[in-house]
Amino acid sequence: MKxxxxxxxxxxxxMQGPGGREEDPSGGFEFGGWLVPYVDDDFGRLVDxxxxxADAILLGRTTYQMFQPYWEQVTDPGDAVAAALNSLPKYxxxxxxxxxxxxxxSILSGNFLEAIDDLKSGPGRELQVxxxxxxxxxxxxxxxxxxxxxxxxxxxLGQGKRLFEGGAMPSAYTLAGHKATSAGAxxxxxxxxxxxxxxxxxxEFEVREGRGQIKE
Numbered sequence: 001m002k003x004x005x006x007x008x009x010x011x012x013x014x015m016q017g018p019g020g021r022e023e024d025p026s027g028g029f030e031f032g033g034w035l036v037p038y039v040d041d042d043f044g045r046l047v048d049x050x051x052x053x054a055d056a057i058l059l060g061r062t063t064y065q066m067f068q069p070y071w072e073q074v075t076d077p078g079d080a081v082a083a084a085l086n087s088l089p090k091y092x093x094x095x096x097x098x099x100x101x102x103x104x105x106s107i108l109s110g111n112f113l114e115a116i117d118d119l120k121s122g123p124g125r126e127l128q129v130x131x132x133x134x135x136x137x138x139x140x141x142x143x144x145x146x147x148x149x150x151x152x153x154x155x156x157l158g159q160g161k162r163l164f165e166g167g168a169m170p171s172a173y174t175l176a177g178h179k180a181t182s183a184g185a186x187x188x189x190x191x192x193x194x195x196x197x198x199x200x201x202x203x204e205f206e207v208r209e210g211r212g213q214i215k216e
Contacts, residue, residue, distance in 0.1 A: 001124040002146045003058070003116070005136050006050050008035050009163050010153055015133060016160035023066060024161075031157050038153050042181035050149060051084040055124035058116065060132035061094035067130075068102045091119065091127075093135050113142050120144070133161045141169045148173070148190040151181075170197045
């Protein structure tokens with residue numbers, strides 16, 4: 001399976017608490033629910049499209065425990081997100097959950113990166129990560145992410161958990177797709193092209209014959 005990471009971020013990279021004031025107030029975060037004013041039909045189609053490609057879901061403990069009580073209540077058969085989350089195999093990285101109650105859940109503990117690499121080797125289309133701040137960072141630093149799908153929203157919060165905090169493994173990406181929503185969010189699909197500082201390309205500019213250009 002291809003491992004894909006899906007998240008909502010602000011212009012300054014914050015991914016914390018997009019869906020509600022009490023969703024994740026850890027660290028004194030004050031802006032929970034910042035995404036909600038930007039939800040429109042375009043947003044719904046994009047997110048439904050994400051879940052239509054999933055054959056399994058991978059979550060961190062905090063996101064799992066936040067998702068379960070909300071999405072278990074959504075029984076509308078026309079809700080693509082609820083249908084996926086409530087029925088597909090779910091893998092949760094946790095050393096504290098021992099008896100999960102959400103349908104079709106398995107726990108990954110101990111060397112979870114090795115377990116996730118094994119899952120990727122199995123049959124299926126996509127193993128999808130949603131939210132899951134610490135897990136997404138661990139997967140990035142281990143080079144396990146095959147594709148990012150990111151919705152960037154036009155606001156700056158100045159505080160909160162960021163998708164790429166300081167010290168993240170240097171990496172480069174190819175833009176594989178993009179779309180703007182009517183509310184002003186921009187969806188980008190990014191595929192890794194370089195991983196680690198040694199693989200990153202660099203260059204410099206120079207002035208030659210009165211013209212600025214890339215130095216050969």
